[in-house]
Amino acid sequence: MTAGGEGRRGATIALLSTIVFFTVLALAITHAPGWPEVRQTFFNWQEFKASMPEIARAFLLNVKIFLISEAFILVLALALAVVRSLPGPVFFPLRVLGIAYADFFRGVPTILVIALLGFGAPALQLSWVPLSTTFWGIVALTLVYTAYVSEVYRAGIESVHPSQNAAARSLGLSHWQSLQKVVLPQAVRRVIPPLLNDFIGLQKDTALVGFLGSVEAFKQSQIDAAATFNYTPFVAAAVLFVALTIPLARFTDWLVLRDRRRRQATRV
Amino acid sequence: MRRVPAIVLVALLSILAAGCGGSSNKASSGTTGTAAAASCKKSDLNLVNSGQLTAGTDNPAFPPWFGGSEKAPWKVSDPNSGQGYESAVTYAVAKKLGFAKSEVKWIVVPFNTSFAPGPKKFDFDINQISYKPARAKAVDFSDSYYDVNQALVVVKGTKIASATSIAALKPYKFGAQLGTTSYDYIVNNIKPSKQPAVFDTNDAAVAALKNKQIDGLVVDLPTAFYVTAVQVPNGKILGQFPTVGTPEHFGMVFEKGNSLVSCVNDALSQLRADGTLASLQAKWLQADAPVLK
Numbered sequence: 293m294t295a296g297g298e299g300r301r302g303a304t305i306a307l308l309s310t311i312v313f314f315t316v317l318a319l320a321i322t323h324a325p326g327w328p329e330v331r332q333t334f335f336n337w338q339e340f341k342a343s344m345p346e347i348a349r350a351f352l353l354n355v356k357i358f359l360i361s362e363a364f365i366l367v368l369a370l371a372l373a374v375v376r377s378l379p380g381p382v383f384f385p386l387r388v389l390g391i392a393y394a395d396f397f398r399g400v401p402t403i404l405v406i407a408l409l410g411f412g413a414p415a416l417q418l419s420w421v422p423l424s425t426t427f428w429g430i431v432a433l434t435l436v437y438t439a440y441v442s443e444v445y446r447a448g449i450e451s452v453h454p455s456q457n458a459a460a461r462s463l464g465l466s467h468w469q470s471l472q473k474v475v476l477p478q479a480v481r482r483v484i485p486p487l488l489n490d491f492i493g494l495q496k497d498t499a500l501v502g503f504l505g506s507v508e509a510f511k512q513s514q515i516d517a518a519a520t521f522n523y524t525p526f527v528a529a530a531v532l533f534v535a536l537t538i539p540l541a542r543f544t545d546w547l548v549l550r551d552r553r554r555r556q557a558t559r560v
Numbered sequence: 561m562r563r564v565p566a567i568v569l570v571a572l573l574s575i576l577a578a579g580c581g582g583s584s585n586k587a588s589s590g591t592t593g594t595a596a597a598a599s600c601k602k603s604d605l606n607l608v609n610s611g612q613l614t615a616g617t618d619n620p621a622f623p624p625w626f627g628g629s630e631k632a633p634w635k636v637s638d639p640n641s642g643q644g645y646e647s648a649v650t651y652a653v654a655k656k657l658g659f660a661k662s663e664v665k666w667i668v669v670p671f672n673t674s675f676a677p678g679p680k681k682f683d684f685d686i687n688q689i690s691y692k693p694a695r696a697k698a699v700d701f702s703d704s705y706y707d708v709n710q711a712l713v714v715v716k717g718t719k720i721a722s723a724t725s726i727a728a729l730k731p732y733k734f735g736a737q738l739g740t741t742s743y744d745y746i747v748n749n750i751k752p753s754k755q756p757a758v759f760d761t762n763d764a765a766v767a768a769l770k771n772k773q774i775d776g777l778v779v780d781l782p783t784a785f786y787v788t789a790v791q792v793p794n795g796k797i798l799g800q801f802p803t804v805g806t807p808e809h810f811g812m813v814f815e816k817g818n819s820l821v822s823c824v825n826d827a828l829s830q831l832r833a834d835g836t837l838a839s840l841q842a843k844w845l846q847a848d849a850p851v852l853k
Contacts, residue, residue, distance in 0.1 A: 326678055333677040333698065411764070414771035423773045425757065505735060505757030505768055514672075515758055518739030521675035521698035 332522075339524035343516040347525060350512035351532045354498040357426065357508070361433045361498075362491060368438045370480075373445035374471065390442075397439035403500050406432040410504035429501030437494050444486045448479035485551070488544040492537050499533070509533070600823035602658035607820070608683055613659045615639070615650050616669030616682035622762060623790075624782050624844050625688060639666040645782070645844035646686045649705050652836055656827035671739050674813050675699050683820055684812040688780060690741045691811045700821045703828050704809030705837065710745045711784040711800040711849055713769065713777045713792065720775045721798065726750060726852050733757065735765050735774035741808055742778040749804050750778075766791045782845040799852035 321327060375383075376390040397405065410428040413421055422428070452475045460470035502511030509529045516525035608614045617626070620635035621644075628641025639647045642661065654664045667682055674685045675698050684702065691701045712729075714721045720732050729750050735757040736742035746756045757774050759765035762783075769777045770792055779787060781800050788795040814821050831837050841847070 329677045411767045411771065414773055415767070417771075423771065425768070425773055502758075503760060503764070505759045505764065505773070507755055507758055511738075511758055514738055514760075515743060518671070519692065519744065520694040522694070523677075 334523050334527055336522055336524040339516075339520060339522045340528050343513065343525040344528050346516070347509050347512045347528050348532060350507050351509040351529075353426065353506065353508045354495070354533075355536070357430055357433065357498040357501055358491075358495050361430045361437065362494060364430075364434045365437045365441050365494070368434065369441035370445050370476075372438060372442035373449060374476075376442070376446055377449050379467065394439045394442060397436050398443075400436075402433070402436045402497055403503060405436050406500050406503055409435075410501075425504035426501065426506045429498075429504055429506060433494065433497060433501070437490060437497075440490050440493075441487065444483050444490060445479065447486075448483035449475060451482055452478045482551075485544050485548045488540060488547070492540055492544075495537055495540070496533060499529075600657070600826060605657065605820055605823060606818055608681060609665070611663065613654050613657065613664045614667060614681070614683045615664060616667050616674065616685040617646065617687045618671050619668040620762075621647075622783070623786050624846070627844070633668060634666075640664075643844075645706070645840055646688070648840045648844060649831075649837070650686055652831055652840070653824055653827045656830055657823060680815040683818075684814050684824065686812045688740075688783070688810050689813050690808050692741070698816065700814040700816055700818055701811035702814070702821060703825045704811060705828055706810045706841065706845075708780045708782075708808050708810055709800045709803060709847075710742050710778055710808075711781040712798045712852065713779060713784050713787050713795050714775065714798045715769065715772065715792065716794045716796050718772070718775065721796065723798065724852075726801070729776070732775035733773075734776050734778055735759060735768050736778045737762055737765050740779070742780065745801060745804075746778055749801065769795065781847055781849060784849070785846045797849045800849045802851055802853070 324330075372390055372393065375386050376394075378386060406429055409432045410425050413428060414423045456474055456478070457470050460474040461467070465473065499508060499510035502508045502514070505511075507515070509532055510526075513525035513529035517523050617639055619633065620630075621637050621639050623637055623644055625644050625646040626634075626637040626639050626641070627643030627647065628638040630636055631638040631640070634640075637644060639650075642648060642651050651661060651664060654661070669682055669685050669687065671687060671689070674687065674689065675695065677698070686705075688708075689695075689701075690708065691704070695701070720729070723729055723732075726749070730752050731754075732752060733754040733756070734746045734750065734752055736746055736759070738758050738760050743756065743758055746752065757765075757768060759768065762779075765774075765777055765779075766787060768774045776798070777787065778801075781797075784797045784800075788797055812824060814824075828837075
């Protein structure tokens, strides 16, 4: 059998098994005893249309939270990663602080950081401490994701072969110059896919800020669901989040693919 | 390799067959449900656990709706105490239906799960849930056991505390608890210029008021008395809001189509007629505050 025939046969089988799988899945779900109730409560088109405009408006707050915290995270996480990779005994205390920070904020559930900061910081009653719950939501997300993203950067920095640094130093560059001109450019390029992966996580976690009272998309959907005792608004909110994350996820896949192709090309 | 799809197909078809079997079960259980609708004799009642009335409410169970000292798993108070308005009403209804006090069992039902589709773990849920026509499409409500007004709690000495009319409230930031009609009242009647904050729990809303993250908290009037007496010591009730449109009332929540509703409604109307509800309200609920115009 030719390679082309094998490929066509494979595609046919894939298509058939996909059709059979999803048909049977759909039939199994729609024939379940509770399906009419589930359809009415979760997939009610009237409720979907009625709740979507308000949820979409609230979703703008999620986008705002995401964009602002992302900008801070990119900078702060890089700084943290650089601090953790500082050589020599002099910087030991800084490295310990960096490790402690990353351990703490990766260990505590994000919702707890949000709750503790959002209700705790304003409770100090200091006049210069902002009261805005959205502000504290952004601070909490930035703190937590800086810890994650700094690990990503650090993996990138450590993936650059030590000979690169040694070569740069032997040319007379200082540690800082070598980091800036030789190591980081390579490191950052390598970690772009995992970096974007963390940002997909961040996009979803903006929904946690609603815990403080800010009306973002999930909170708005909760309000609608509680008013009508119908969960369809949750589905509407989910659709919005997915609509935002899918393009980013595909973009990440494309970057990974492009990176692999380039590396294979250089190897040949 | 070629055999695999056939095996998969057989497996999937058996799942489908199981699904169909399930739908016929539903039909038979539906008919038994309607057959039981006729009588309100204790033995004929449609109950989750026979011989036992299973009542649900959220935890913590807050005064003045629930009273007594807290007893695990309940926090703040204890629904089993018979103290507090909703606990007292539940035991009064239970008595009319023929249940002894020991035959009433309380379970924790978070507000969000009280209207989840599918079989319910409680016979009814009593948790200051306001009747709304849209909600009644998903669950059944009992008749009113309390006609409720919304009230505004503020912190003494803040700017909002000197407001005297609803029109003067527009520039402030308000908060309400998720799922309450308090939120609807803010949006539809106060119409403030700032987006109101909505909190998952009473505690979170109270924390925000103490922190001055919100200027005013809108809650039902009896809860406002508890908030100002216990939770926010420097808080005060600025006033209660006038009723707009149809008066709001709390109802117990039942699984849709549960025949128990009509029996509970019979019990409630007897309790209303003989003055029990009024005296329980007088005992547990304060309801006197100036009305904001």
